[in-house]
Ligand SMILES: Nc1ncnc2c1ncn2[C@@H]1O[C@H](COP(=O)(O)OP(=O)(O)OP(=O)(O)O)[C@@H](O)[C@H]1O
């Protein structure tokens with residue numbers, strides 16, 4: 001790979017975040033290069049969403065810096081982050097359910113035709129470009145830009161949002177649990193799209209609870225435990241079981257199972273309350 | 276433009292409103308007899324529809340954008356009184372009596388818009404606040420300036436011709452205004468690129484903002500549009516009827532919302548059309564006025580409107596589901 005590929009597209013340096021007295025993130029150091037997928041793993045409340053909100057300009061770090069291409073940057077607002085090429089896709093895609101595929105694809109950058117003040121939205125062009133962009137990613141089932149986004153499957157909606165981000169020149173793609181609500185087939189659909197985005201040279205940050213999904217696309221893995229990076233390793237360095245154990249907070253799955261067993265015995269068969 | 280097949284028509288937001296309009300038109304033609312279809316009969320509902328329709332479209336825009344504006348109910352009489360006091364009571368030139376209420380409308384719209392974007396209070400509550408504040412203020416100022424709650428005004432011929440006259444003695448000039456304004460709004464919402472922003476904002480405000488849409492400015496702009504539209508109707512009414520009353524207009528709150536919802540706009544935003552709102556307004560006006568041409572007790576008109584609203588909402592939900600589940604049939 002080329003030299004410039006060595007400089008991370010985006011990097012966090014000693015980032016801390018607290019909300020008043022609550023410390024949520026401690027000394028986070030992470031980086032993602034072009035054409036690479038970083039999987040961010042961690043239990044509920046570990047701080048994953050807070051971390052990506054910092055990357056997308058929703059929150060500002062309490063201390064520490066964000067660097068893009070080796071230069072420090074400040075994302076005051078989500079707008080600033082998206083102008084610098086950071087695209088965030090949330091669980092339901094951030095797409096507009098009751099708008100057509102063509103219209104929602106071009107929200108904010110509507111193509112127009114016509115003259116002077118009498119510009120009109122170019123529906124044909126919008127539909128054609130949107131459908132082509134989606135089909136280029138291998139989603140051939142979408143062939144009509146007039147269809148409403150809300151009529152697509154969950155996986156197609158996610159994919160549409162990712163394709164949109166790529167089409168409009170995103171350099172960093174942040175996906176917050178894009179496969180969480182999806183069945184096996186739909187999820188593999190989305191994972192394929194993630195792989196495509198990576199092949200096109202985007203830096204991808206992929207948050208998930210599902211180790212299988214992470215292993216399917218990840219080049220690089222970071223496990224967050226209570227706001228700190230507890231493990232940081234590359235593809236092939238750890239087995240699925242080891243990753244699962246890490247995510248469960250450093251304990252092995254076998255220990256955890258034994259613990260639950262014990263708990264149930266001493267609490268009349270009730271499983272421990274989730275916390 | 277669009278392919279015109281039955282199935283594509285059924286997926287449009289205005290379909291329910293269209294069927295409702297045809298139904299009530301036939302219904303009252305049968306039960307209202309020959310008079311309902313006479314020029315006077317048509318004028319009776321068309322005039323109501325024009326007054327209401329000019330306000331209903333911007334109220335509908337706000338609803339599509341995910342907001343509500345009920346302060347139009349106080350804006351209309353406040354504007355009317357402004358014209359009455361300025362050009363009637365004080366006899367100042369009518370041009371001031373025309374522009375002042377429109378400026379007042381812009382100010383009220385700005386206040387509504389700013390409060391909505393600066394606070395996280397739902398716009399229903401904020402415009403309820405401005406509704407009462409404005410109603411109280413107009414009552415106070417009317418009594419303060421004129422010692423009464425109404426004002427007489429005689430506008431010059433040119434002003435009457437443009438804003439407040441009857442065409443052929445029956446149709447209000449406002450009908451023409453309504454048609455022209457509907458066309459402009461149609462262009463804005465459905466053809467211009469800005470219409471997309473309104474839908475996007477109502478669909479998902481945060482995503483719309485992240486996509487670069489100036490949601491704050493758009494919100495303020497839409498509130499100004501609805502307030503100015505209500506002012507415009509109030510000003511025209513003062514010129515047409517040669518008088519203004521403080522207490523006219525509360526009915527526009529519900530009537531505009533009913534027209535918009537019957538017209539297929541989704542109360543929670545993101546879906547609707549100008550043509551639908553126009554159909555919804557006509558449907559409402561026909562039921563509202565048609566009852567006087569029948570032998571039915573006129574008190575039944577509210578019952579019919581209530582039932583119609585419920586049926587329309589259910590029908591619109593069905594049509595929206597059809598639109599969502601639509602896939603183009605594979606070519607054989
Ligand atoms: N605005 C806030 N104010 C105070 N505390 C917050 C705020 N946002 C998040 N937190 C806290 O920070 C911690 C991490 O939350 P975060 O949402 O980042 O976790 P997560 O890893 O995304 O969890 P999940 O897997 O459940 O989505 C939680 O304990 C949460 O209560």
Ligand SMILES: [Mg+2]
Nearest residue numbers: 048049050176
């Ligand atoms: Mg989260």
